Amino acid sequence: MAQIDTETLKQLARKYVWWKTPNEAIAMPERIIAQVMNLGDYADVRTLAEQVGDTQLRDVLAHAEAGQFNERSWTYWHYRLGLAELGQVPPLPARQLG
Numbered sequence: 001m002a003q004i005d006t007e008t009l010k011q012l013a014r015k016y017v018w019w020k021t022p023n024e025a026i027a028m029p030e031r032i033i034a035q036v037m038n039l040g041d042y043a044d045v046r047t048l049a050e051q052v053g054d055t056q057l058r059d060v061l062a063h064a065e066a067g068q069f070n071e072r073s074w075t076y077w078h079y080r081l082g083l084a085e086l087g088q089v090p091p092l093p094a095r096q097l098g
Helices: 006-016 029-039 042-062 071-080
Strands: none
Touching (some): 006 029, 006 042, 029 071
16 A cells, blocks of 8 residues: 555544544554545645555455445546546445355
């Protein structure tokens, strides 16, 4: 994973991973990144993208779990990161039962 400043990661965790303390949340930086990708405001998304880079954002998207992204964010990031052509966005991850 690309290096992201620990303090920046903690600030993002406070805002987007509210159910954990920042110190607990930074143990899973990919979760924080996914939350910012899904729910982040423009400034936070820009800060994140500048720090981790598109390769890391693609990796988080490729390994997303069911429920981590809403349809709008899923579609946006696939287009923004060059992972899908217009109208060719893959389906959201789904839970596998059984």
